[in-house]
Amino acid sequence: MPAARSEQSAEAITRAAVELCLEVGYAKLSVEGIAARAGVGKQTIYRWWPSKGAVLLDALLSKMTLDAPFPDTGDIVVDLRTQMTGAIRTLMGPEVGPHYRALIGDAQHNPALAADLRDRLIGPLCVKAANRIRVAQQQGQIRAECDPDAVVSLLYGAFYHRMLLLGTTADAAFVDDVLSMGFVGLRP
Amino acid sequence: MPAARSEQSAEAITRAAVELCLEVGYAKLSVEGIAARAGVGKQTIYRWWPSKGAVLLDALLSKMTLDAPFPDTGDIVVDLRTQMTGAIRTLMGPEVGPHYRALIGDAQHNPALAADLRDRLIGPLCVKAANRIRVAQQQGQIRAECDPDAVVSLLYGAFYHRMLLLGTTADAAFVDDVLSMGFVGLRP
Amino acid sequence: MPAARSEQSAEAITRAAVELCLEVGYAKLSVEGIAARAGVGKQTIYRWWPSKGAVLLDALLSKMTLDAPFPDTGDIVVDLRTQMTGAIRTLMGPEVGPHYRALIGDAQHNPALAADLRDRLIGPLCVKAANRIRVAQQQGQIRAECDPDAVVSLLYGAFYHRMLLLGTTADAAFVDDVLSMGFVGLRP
Amino acid sequence: MPAARSEQSAEAITRAAVELCLEVGYAKLSVEGIAARAGVGKQTIYRWWPSKGAVLLDALLSKMTLDAPFPDTGDIVVDLRTQMTGAIRTLMGPEVGPHYRALIGDAQHNPALAADLRDRLIGPLCVKAANRIRVAQQQGQIRAECDPDAVVSLLYGAFYHRMLLLGTTADAAFVDDVLSMGFVGLRP
DNA sequence: CAATAAGCGAGACGGTACGTCCAGTCTTCTT
DNA sequence: AAGAAGACTGGACGTACCGTCTCGCTTATTG
Numbered sequence: 001m002p003a004a005r006s007e008q009s010a011e012a013i014t015r016a017a018v019e020l021c022l023e024v025g026y027a028k029l030s031v032e033g034i035a036a037r038a039g040v041g042k043q044t045i046y047r048w049w050p051s052k053g054a055v056l057l058d059a060l061l062s063k064m065t066l067d068a069p070f071p072d073t074g075d076i077v078v079d080l081r082t083q084m085t086g087a088i089r090t091l092m093g094p095e096v097g098p099h100y101r102a103l104i105g106d107a108q109h110n111p112a113l114a115a116d117l118r119d120r121l122i123g124p125l126c127v128k129a130a131n132r133i134r135v136a137q138q139q140g141q142i143r144a145e146c147d148p149d150a151v152v153s154l155l156y157g158a159f160y161h162r163m164l165l166l167g168t169t170a171d172a173a174f175v176d177d178v179l180s181m182g183f184v185g186l187r188p
Numbered sequence: 189m190p191a192a193r194s195e196q197s198a199e200a201i202t203r204a205a206v207e208l209c210l211e212v213g214y215a216k217l218s219v220e221g222i223a224a225r226a227g228v229g230k231q232t233i234y235r236w237w238p239s240k241g242a243v244l245l246d247a248l249l250s251k252m253t254l255d256a257p258f259p260d261t262g263d264i265v266v267d268l269r270t271q272m273t274g275a276i277r278t279l280m281g282p283e284v285g286p287h288y289r290a291l292i293g294d295a296q297h298n299p300a301l302a303a304d305l306r307d308r309l310i311g312p313l314c315v316k317a318a319n320r321i322r323v324a325q326q327q328g329q330i331r332a333e334c335d336p337d338a339v340v341s342l343l344y345g346a347f348y349h350r351m352l353l354l355g356t357t358a359d360a361a362f363v364d365d366v367l368s369m370g371f372v373g374l375r376p
Numbered sequence: 377m378p379a380a381r382s383e384q385s386a387e388a389i390t391r392a393a394v395e396l397c398l399e400v401g402y403a404k405l406s407v408e409g410i411a412a413r414a415g416v417g418k419q420t421i422y423r424w425w426p427s428k429g430a431v432l433l434d435a436l437l438s439k440m441t442l443d444a445p446f447p448d449t450g451d452i453v454v455d456l457r458t459q460m461t462g463a464i465r466t467l468m469g470p471e472v473g474p475h476y477r478a479l480i481g482d483a484q485h486n487p488a489l490a491a492d493l494r495d496r497l498i499g500p501l502c503v504k505a506a507n508r509i510r511v512a513q514q515q516g517q518i519r520a521e522c523d524p525d526a527v528v529s530l531l532y533g534a535f536y537h538r539m540l541l542l543g544t545t546a547d548a549a550f551v552d553d554v555l556s557m558g559f560v561g562l563r564p
Numbered sequence: 565m566p567a568a569r570s571e572q573s574a575e576a577i578t579r580a581a582v583e584l585c586l587e588v589g590y591a592k593l594s595v596e597g598i599a600a601r602a603g604v605g606k607q608t609i610y611r612w613w614p615s616k617g618a619v620l621l622d623a624l625l626s627k628m629t630l631d632a633p634f635p636d637t638g639d640i641v642v643d644l645r646t647q648m649t650g651a652i653r654t655l656m657g658p659e660v661g662p663h664y665r666a667l668i669g670d671a672q673h674n675p676a677l678a679a680d681l682r683d684r685l686i687g688p689l690c691v692k693a694a695n696r697i698r699v700a701q702q703q704g705q706i707r708a709e710c711d712p713d714a715v716v717s718l719l720y721g722a723f724y725h726r727m728l729l730l731g732t733t734a735d736a737a738f739v740d741d742v743l744s745m746g747f748v749g750l751r752p
Numbered sequence: 753c754a755a756t757a758a759g760c761g762a763g764a765c766g767g768t769a770c771g772t773c774c775a776g777t778c779t780t781c782t783t
Numbered sequence: 784a785a786g787a788a789g790a791c792t793g794g795a796c797g798t799a800c801c802g803t804c805t806c807g808c809t810t811a812t813t814g
Binding site for chain 1: 761762763764765766767768
């Protein structure tokens with residue numbers, strides 16, 4: 001049987017990717033650069049990851065706790081506020097924010113990365129949120145006619161609009177704004 | 189006295205960019221390729237545009253009518269439905285959709301392109317929408333406490349969430365869903 | 377004590393080397409490729425041979441009968457004709473010719489292989505020929521002033537000139553030409 | 565019309581190739597290394613030469629005077645001695661000798677280089693020698709039955725046998741030996 | 753007759769170089 | 784002056800092999 005994968009190299013690679021991305025930016029990040037910084041052969045990267053984006057995604061995922069359950073206190077608005085505030089702090093914070101933005105950007109013209117990103121990060125987040133919303137509907141806290149997935153797109157889309165289209169960030173106040181508009185409705 | 193900019197070349201360049209982008213995808217699009225396809229020297233491209241993204245943005249803008257005023261029949265919901273349906277057909281349609289997605293993607297790690305995109309496409313669209321919302325507020329059709337910009341992010345964000353995060357499209361029914369959720373509110 | 381060298385693997389390796397060299401050419405021959413073709417670990421090759429050339433040389437040597445004595449009928453010209461014709465058929469034939477040429481080529485910039493090649497193939501051949509020539513000198517069939525090694529270079533060099541410099545082969549007629557020119561001399 | 569070839573770069577490239585080859589040896593010579601040493605992009609090498617061997621061949625040819633006519637004093641032996649001594653000094657000397665050997669070696673498994681080498685260096689040399697020999701035959705200095713090309717292979721082959729097979733050099737005394745053996749003949 | 757030491761297949765590893773593509777600049781000649 | 788053509792330096796791509804290094808398995812003595 002063959003030699004096993006070197007966890008030491010894998011760690012050095014993801015660490016180097018994160019550091020370099022912060023230093024030179026995602027656009028100038030290169031597999032060559034990651035390998036050099038990590039003290040690793042390029043082949044070792046290509047053996048396990050298909051692209052620089054995949055390396056960065058792995059690095060990000062290992063920094064997060066994705067298996068955290070969606071909060072459920074019985075009050076959907078409170079729970080959404082809790083979760084959204086946390087998600088913003090993590091996904092748009094200085095640690096993973098820039099990398100996350102860059103990955104979403106790259107995914108727009110890299111189908112493989114897009115699939116990876118959806119399967120391992122965005123999809124699970126959306127599913128957990130949609131499920132929590134379904135529960136809230138059964139409890140009569142959200143109108144039954146609303147498609148849970150559409151609710152997710154409505155509430156979370158506002159933040160991505162800020163991040164990806166306007167290039168700005170969002171704070172706790174914006175979370176409140178979104179929840180207020182979304183639950184109360186825009187009508188007077 | 190200088191020779192003026194050749195409109196003929198400019199046209200050939202933007203046309204080539206759009207065609208090539210559809211054929212090989214934005215990631216494999218290159219200034220070199222555009223020049224070759226357009227029968228043009230590379231320098232002629234670099235003289236007038238800073239990057240492939242800028243060329244594509246120009247090409248897109250010339251295909252749209254951005255100076256169209258936001259509809260105003262006096263009923264904000266009707267007007268939003270009209271505008272959103274049209275915007276979706278244009279911005280997510282097969283003609284400009286893929287290019288628009290790619291540009292938003294590239295902008296995430298290309299500040300110059302991001303600025304260009306915001307100044308010439310996204311900004312104007314948002315401003316017009318926000319202004320229409322302000323008018324609706326004065327007419328008592330939208331709660332006064334709502335920040336017009338936040339309203340824009342809420343309503344339009346839902347579509348970008350679908351396009352950029354989930355990689356799916358949106359149809360007229362989704363427009364209705366979003367407007368219903370947004371105006372009526374999620375609460376029963 | 378340990379397991380002994382696997383003759384089965386050794387055979388598979390030399391066989392694979394010869395086959396691959398014929399198929400892809402010496403330049404594209406690689407230790408990696410030989411190992412794969414032979415169904416053998418790379419280490420097993422590196423354990424017993426220093427380079428692809430050494431493997432091929434071994435393969436060649438095992439195909440030849442080097443211990444055959446130089447013919448000695450008493451007539452040096454007849455014996456040279458016999459030996460040269462045989463040598464040409466072997467060393468320039470389709471079986472070992474291409475490999476032999478490639479090895480001589482590689483040896484020009486690979487001192488270790490050059491030494492190996494000389495010690496195990498070229499040297500012995502030259503020595504046997506020189507010895508036979510010395511005998512002929514004692515029998516008065518060749519001028520005593522001639523250095524036997526120089527005679528070898530003169531007579532055999534003609535063939536290598538054809539093979540290595542001109543890239544052509546030599547036939548029995550050429551053997552006669554060389555012997556005629558060499559023994560009779562060029563002068564009318 | 566396009567920019568012309570940069571003679572400055574070409575010079576830097578051939579110079580770097582020669583220097584590097586002497587320093588690290590032909591086997592470790594690389595296009596990458598030549599480019600780096602010459603301060604040139606790799607593409608500039610690949611644009612004009614197909615391989616490292618071709619670069620080196622060009623460098624060698626530019627150092628020689630190939631258009632020098634074969635000497636003709638009327639005495640073929642004297643002329644051959646003159647030419648051979650000169651050829652040895654050049655082709656086996658410390659300046660071009662190692663490179664020439666390496667090129668002949670590489671040519672054994674690189675057909676394109678072999679053709680180049682023959683067309684531009686070996687062929688012309690052989691033709692000039694064969695022509696001089698033809699003249700000598702007409703003057704009755706060489707037997708008419710001898711094929712001039714075979715004479716060339718006989719006389720010059722001796723040197724290549726020394727250089728390529730035995731890895732030794734040849735001196736003026738060896739030239740005399742070869743001419744003596746060749747013209748007088750080996751027979752007592 | 754178990755321990756043990758080497759050979760073995762497999763293949764991951766840090767590296768070097770390959771030959772290609774493209775970026776962005778510079779030069780030359782044409783319009 | 785602007786344009787087409789394309790050569791230039793330079794950086795990165797993704798691939799192929801190099802020669803070394805574990806792995807876990809098989810085999811063959813030898814204490």
